[in-house]
Amino acid sequence: MAQRVGLSDGGSKKTSRVRVAVRLRPYMGKEDEKGEGSCVKGLDSQNLEIINWRNATETVKYHFDAFHGEQTTQQEVFLSSVKPVLPHILNGQNASVFAYGPTGAGKTHTMLGSSEQAGVIPRAVREVFDLVRARDEEEGWDYSIGMSYLEIYNEKVLDLLSPNSHDLPIREDKDKNILIPGLTHTTISSFSDFDKHFVPASLNRTTASTKLNQRSSRSHAILLIKVVRTRRALPNRQQIGKLYLVDLAGSEDNRRTGNQGIRLKESGAINLSLFTLSKVVDSLNSGTAIRVPYRDSKLTRLLQDSLGGSAHSVMITNIAPEYKYYFDTFTALNFAAKSKLIVNKPFTRETVAVMPVKRSREGHEAGGSGTEPHKKKQKEDKKAEQDGSSPSTHLHSRSEPSVLDRLIALEKQMMSCKDKDRISMLKDMAQYRKEIQDLKEKQREFENKAKLLNRLAGEKSGTSQTPNFKNNIAPLERKQSTATKAKKQQAVVQPLQGQFGMTQQVVVVKKQSVCVKKKESKLPDQVEPPDGKENMMQDSWESQIDTSVLEHSRQKILQILNSGSLKELKGLQQIGVKKAKLILGWREIHGDFTKVEDLTKVEGMTEKRFSTFMKANILSNMGK
Ligand SMILES: Nc1ncnc2c1ncn2[C@@H]1O[C@H](COP(=O)(O)OP(=O)(O)OP(=O)(O)O)[C@@H](O)[C@H]1O
Secondary structure (H helix, E strand, C coil), rough: EEEEECCCCCCCCCEEECEEEEEECCCCCHHHHCCCCEEEEEECCCCEEEECCCCCCEEEEEEEEEEECCCCCCCHHHHHHHHHHHHHHHCCCEEEEEEEEEECCCCHHHHCCCCCEECHHHHHHHHHHHHHCCCHHHHHEEEEEEEEEEEEEEEEEEECCCCCCCCCCCCCCCCHHHHHHCCCCEEEHHHHHHHHHHHHHHHCCCEEECCCCCECCCCEEEEEEEEEECCCCCEEEEEEEEEEECCCCCEHHHHHCCCCCCHHHHHHHHHHHHHHHHHHHHHHCCCCCCCCCHHHHHHHHHHHHCCCCEEEEEEEEEEEEHHHHHHHHHHHHHHHHHHHHCEEECCCCEEEEECCCCCCCCEECCCCCCCHHHHHHHHHHHHHHHHHCCCCHHHCCCCCCCCHHHHHHHHHHCCCCHHHHHHHHHHHHHHHHHHHHHHHHHHHHHHHHHHHHHHHHHHHCCCCCCEHHHCCCHHHHHHHCCHHHHHHHHEEECCCCCCCCCCCCCEEEEHHHHHHCCCCCCCCCCCCCCCCHHHHHHHHHHHHCCHHHHHHHHHHHHHHHHHHCCCHHHHHCCCCCCCCHHHHHHHHCCCCCCCCHHHHCCCCHHHHHHHHHHHHHHHHHHHH
16 A cells, blocks of 8 residues: 655655746837836846836845846756756655746746747656666666646646546545546656657647737646656565646736636636635745645645645746736735745655556556545535535635735735744734724724714604714705805715625715815804815814714724725725725835825825825715
8 A cells, every 4th residue: 555654765854945936038029018128127146126116216126046037048947947856756756846927927938938949848858767767777676757737727627638538636645645536647758758748738738819928828737747666676665756847827917918708717717726826825834824725726736745745846937027017027026935935845755565566558647536535535525615614615705805906915915024024923913803803893882882872863853864973963964055166076975895894784975965165164163164275174074073983984994004905995985906006015115004194105195185085985984
């Protein structure tokens, strides 16, 4: 029976982490319609810088294991980033090389290349054959090399060597080896033998044209090269080393790809799995996660034994220099910077064959689908899905922010966190969550008080729906105006989109409902604006609202400014996607806003805009 053993030979107890290389694609004029030039610059063989999106006079610098600039050749990328991990697979260990990055940034070029510029895949396979040939005959081991090739398309595992196959299951044996029952596994005897199978299979990969890339990969392509070495002397000890060569589909922003229909659906699946990959990396990096969410996507499930586990992993992050890729590049770099922290613990997989080993030229991945343990596993998977413990049920929840939003949120965390600060960051987060919880409690208290006051006021005046304004007079009634000028200023204030967790029915409040009309205001506590300026108007309308309600609203806005995701920020009145991103950027650099007025420090947020923003949001909040 197969058994998992610790490092016995061919390895040491030291841990190995994911090596992260970044490769910058050459600048392409046709990708830069506005002629803006490049926004990324290599500094040396490990460092690069990118223009800061918030302030173009600043740059953000990144340090990686390797940086491959625009002039780097395919051979140089292979020698520096890939070749060093390959010997491990001859010793029964796993290795993986995967290309990550935005659509059109050069992943396929890096992994596959062209006939003139062969990429990592052909070079690595050739090298594996060379390594096996170079092994000393006297060593006493026989080697056999086999290949499988699959793609994950729309969360389906499809066999590229047998294109008519259907979605294949992913299983894990008791030794934590990932298996795909039914996947074609072909023994290959030479590089040309490999080529014979690989080239036609590559044509089966799903690609399509998007706005960003004429021939965009719509799936994650995973080539598995398996090296089995068998001891000649009885009892025929056997070690299996696996090499995964992965060309990931591009991370993409559908607003730019112009994806619709089927492309949009594909894109959803791509982004979901890349997002899960990011979560897995995040979880591994934190070092405290009880459960790494490998099962949340097929991609991470498959890469399970090459990420954070036993494998020697290399991630090549491909980026493009043109401005139109800026945010994708920024996100990819932050993801890559995070991945550098993963620590893998290599071990040698070894099996002892009870019977002399038979080797076939063509076969299937071990672990057929009908065996008892697999049935049991299937049941467990099903149960997890039913009782909601399956992560996939969470991922499809409609209340989840979009993938892009969450990536940006993750970025933000990583940007503000150095390795050594990770634990304290986690503590801060726990504390932070508690504070949010306390605020929510307070909010509920306020709501109850407000309801009570309104009910009392209603009992006195005969109405019951009056909001909690000073003097208990509904502004809707006292501020109604027919003046032309006032009408011009009228704006529909949309209620916040669930930002404050209110459960009451949402109502639309018209600005004029509570807007103070200069001349008509007769209330004693109302400050009349001397010249009608916006900021003076602000004082005036604010003065009509109960200070506790006002303060409560301001706190809520502050809370969203400090902890809201992109989507939540966009839910604020007067905040579009651009402004929301600027707020996120400000937070990344300066930390929390100490008071709502700090918002004026964000680019483009003038005093006047801030005033309008506050009014709209406070009124909207009250309208709920
Ligand atoms: N280092 C490079 N040198 C020269 N050309 C490159 C380089 N990297 C990428 N290219 C070219 O850029 C274009 C896009 O590259 P590629 O198709 O590899 O991107 P991709 O990241 O795989 O995109 P997708 O995710 O959409 O599949 C191709 O025409 C490719 O030949």
